[in-house]
Amino acid sequence: MSEAADSRIPVTVLTGYLGAGKTTLLNRILSENHGTRYAVIVNEFGEIGIDNDLLVESDEEVYEMNNGCICCTVRGDLIRTVENLMKRKGAFDAIIVETTGVADPAPVAQTFFMDDDVREAAKLDAVVAVVDARHVQQRLKDTKEAEDQIAFSDVILLNKTDLVSADELKGVEAAIRKINPYAKIHHTERCQIEIGDVLDRGAFELDRILDLDPEFLKKAEHAHDHECGPDCDHDHHHHGHDHAHDHDHPDHECGPDCDHGHEDTHSVKSYSFTAGDLEPKVFFDWINQVTQIQGPNILRMKGILAFKDDPQRYVVQGIHMIVEGNHQRDWKDDEKRESRIVFIGRELDGAALKTAFDACVAE
Amino acid sequence: MPVTAPLDTDGFVVSACFLGDVAAFASGEGSVFFAGGPETQTPVHKNGLLCATPSLDGKSLITGGGDGRICKTSADGSVEELAEQPRKWIDIIAAGPQDSVAFASGRTAWVRLKTGEIKEFQLPRAFSDLTFAPKGMRIAASRYDGVTLFWVNAAGDPQELSWKGAHSLISYSPDGKYLVTTMQENALHGWRLADSQDMRMTGYPGKVKSISWSAKGKYLATSGAQAAILWPFMGKSGPMDQAPMELGVRGDSMVTTVCCHPTEEMLAIGYQDGMVMAVRYSDNAEVLLRRPGAGPVSALAWDKRGDRLAFGTEEGAAGVITLLD
Known part of the structure; x- marks a missing residue:
């Protein structure tokens, strides 16, 4: 795919639990006068208060691709809807996809990479999650989806901040950071946000992977090592089988296939590693292999890499088994040549990943 | 040399057909354009036109x-509303x-009978x-993991025919012996209906988005490659164990649409x-009908x-090409 002038229609995916404020955000985007015309794909018309010609209802239909890979799933209805929208190409400038509260964002995102026609017509701009500051901790305990939505997001609106105390908010943010260290988090009330902070993010464009902010990463690493003390405002609930049915979470019954982390509240974790110059062949062999084998467990991956004897930065990003990479630009003189990679995933062996990444370092 | 009468429509040409002597073009913007007689335009749909097919008597689109x-919509430009499902995007028609x-x-299909009566059919998925x-x-309806056949009146x-994966377009062979679908993963699937025997037709570099049966149903022509791919259906077992014909091979452009000639062995x-070409089956002889653009x-x-x-x-470019001897 050419990295040059890209005429593809940008697509923003809105996720978030029921009641978090997705519809509020959508109405805000649609009602603000900014000269952009949106086609909006919703799961149900519900409370969208805006009259929009290009508002289409679409039942979420997740298809497995016939390639034997369990994580290669796409949204069949989206393929079709995008195809239909392309028959009216001149009528809109961008697409917003609103997902149901319990949707797994992966098939939505993967649709824009795995289907050739969709990929030719549209490009995923960003996954935006609206998170209810007051209820998210409970959601994270009860459901895998809430965690997936946060893990997958490029932008997170931590909404309803007026309904929690400053301390609670800190705890919520720490919980989110632990799952996803590099999403941009915005604190909002009633989803009040500059639209530019949500749209046109280019989160999947290799050109726009600028930095994997070391401050974020430091915080994230810190969060992993964090020893909870008496003053700690984490929620220390442990979700165990023995008392799992004592609380009110009718949507989930733990069974043998359940892949929650039952030791920790959050089963999704992020791992970030840094190194100097890498040996490209060793790195590519490893990243191909690790995404093949661990693909189902890797939710997102991003990296900025320095290859031996290569004056250019190399950037990679991935969703499950899909990996994209390209040279981006020359390393600047005032920039530290460094390789940095972040994995967000479930049941990943951090130590093994680190060992393997370190083995890519050039002699 | 073929002679072309060009016509500009205002949008994506979703479908074209002849209604008698008049050519009709359905534009994605919502209108039907006519050519070959007086050039006129009839607005039909607000919010875009998503699908179109000629009626079996060939008198309307x-x-x-x-x-x-x-x-x-008839050739004289008159429009009759047959049905309405408010707030639905109707993108499938037969x-x-x-x-x-x-x-x-x-997940819902409807059949409107001549009397105006409407019957409804449901599937668990779209x-x-x-x-x-x-x-x-x-x-017959294509769907995820196969095909479902409904009797309209009885x-x-x-009846279900299963094959794993997402099936897109669906078509019967003209003799009704075979049912063929295009699939999400660059392949066709077929069933010999007498015994539900599966047929796999693969090897495409791209998704197949256009299919057309040749005169008397001898071949099924398809897009999805840098040539038209024609599967032979004249034997007892259809295309099984047979290689398809490749016609109009080009090294630099994919085939997007195919349309077999109604009587001759060409498409x-x-x-x-x-670009548009006409190609003969017997010797792959090519005639350029339209230049790229x-x-x-x-x-x-x-x-x-x-x-x-x-x-x-x-x-939105359109037109009628007349073939002269």
């Missing part, structure tokens, strides 16, 4: 749109015997495409770059005798 309406029309949106069987009041359980091929070819249709070809592109 039936369309579905983003306004939830199903309309019948014309049936006795003026019946089938259409679908999401309908991908619909077609009427060549004989009897029966519809009670009784629908029209439309390419990604806008104005987007991928999205619609092709022969008139009844096969003297004229209507074409349209994704960027």
